[in-house]
Amino acid sequence: MDEKYVDFAVNTVVELCKIPSPTGYTKKAEKYLQTVFKELGCKFYRSLKGNIVVQLGGDLDPLVLAAHIDTLGGxxxxxxxxxxxxxTNVGSYPFVLIENEDCIIHTRDGREFEGTFKHIDPAVHVNGNLGKEERTDKNVEVVLDEKVNKREDVEELGVSVGDFISIDPRTKMTKKGFIKSRHLDDKASAGVLVSLARYIKENKIDLKRKIYLIFTTYEEVGHGGSCIPDDVVEMISVDMGAVGDDLKTDEYKVSICAKDSGGPYDYDVTTKLINVAKNEKLNYAVDIYPSYGSDVEATLRAGYEIKHGLIGPGVSASHGYERTHREGIKNTLELLLKYIQE
Ligand SMILES: [Zn+2]
Known part of the structure; x- marks a missing residue:
């Protein structure tokens, strides 16, 4: 594969990571994708709940590739x-993973205020217990970067209960090809799907299968994949590969998940993914994710009868300050490109 498509995927990942999109407030990320797909000349629509649905290819065996563009937040x-x-948290994570991160409060009239997630008594020189306490919503709060000392001051600014909070992604590319950022789950995969569409368009790939790319917006709260087009027979969640403990996935690999908290993935889809990865000599791993749920499980639970699979680039430190590598992005892109043509 021409490296320019890997570069494009990586750049898209970086741009997407920088757009605040906690679950429920994904409008800006949706807009970004709509602009990109318009430029690529792809057929797409935005569903009522904000999913961006792109259509590529022919008519046979409609397949969905789904990545989510919503992220953790507050x-x-x-x-x-x-x-x-x-x-209150949006999506699930331990509060220790947001302490000392900067954030933005998004008011419903479109204004933004900066702040930081802090322990309520954060000075080591004052609070001898700081290192020992478990973090919860009771002792981690947001300190606004505004001259405010009482509730009325904050109300006067226009900050209200129900305003969304996005976490500073601190997105960084290193010289050695690492991407470090929050929200690589699942913007790493969203970038891969955008580049896949560009590859298919520019190289005029004649796909027999009908391929839908769906960018979902409620994955982190469990119902991102609950609505798909009626003709779909198969769906693959393209979501980050878990890294840790006894898993073989790392940041350079495409991870193929055989089973997660929602049970085993479809035998034929998973086997075919493994065979394509093997034949193409990709750097891949087959893993069991002990604590993981995917969009396609939401689809099945919503009552669709389809075959299902899960793959994605390896992402370390998931739901914290995450990291992946351009090789993981490339392996995922190449696996998908071959798979949809088999
Ligand atoms: Zn995810």
Whole structure:
């Protein structure tokens, strides 16, 4: 594969990571994709719940490749009397993973305010217990970068209960090909799918199968994949590969998941994915994710009878400050490109 498609995927990942899109507030990421697909000349629509559905290829055996563009985030739960914000999490993560991260509060009238997730008593020189306490929504709060000392000050600014909070992604590309950022879950895969569409378009690949790319917007809360076009017979979630403990996936590989918390993936789809990866001599791993659920499981639970699979680039430190590598992006892109032509 021409490296320019890997570069394009990586650049798209980086651009997507920088767009705030906590679940429920994904409008800007949807807009970005709509602009990209318009430029590529692809047929697409936006569903009522904000999924971007792109159509490629012919008529046979309709297949969905789905990646999610929503991310973890937060919401203002209440404004404390001292002008700090109590938060509720959007998506699931331990609070220790957001402490000391910067954030943006997005008001419903379109304004943005900066702040930081802080422990309520964050100075080591004052609080001798700081290192020992478990972090919860009771002791991690948002400190606004505004001169506010009481609830009324914050209300006057226009910050309200129910405003979305996005976490600073701190996106960085290193010289050695690593991408470090929050929200590589699942923007790493979304970038891969965008580049796949560009490859197919520019190289005029004649696909026999009908391919839908679906960019979902409610995965982190469990129902991203719950609506798909009626003619679909198969769906592959393209989502980050888990890295850790006894798993073989790393940041350079495309990971093929055989089973996760939702049970085994379809025998034929998974076997075919493994065979394509093997034949193409890709750097891949087959793994069991002990604590993981995917969009396509939401599709099955919504009542669709389809075959299902899960693959994705290896992403370390998931739901924290994550990392992947351009080789993982490339292996995922190449596996998908071959698979859809088999
Ligand atoms: Zn994900």
């Amino acid at each position: 919401m203002v739960r209440s404004i404390k009397s001292n002008g700090r914000l109590r938060i």
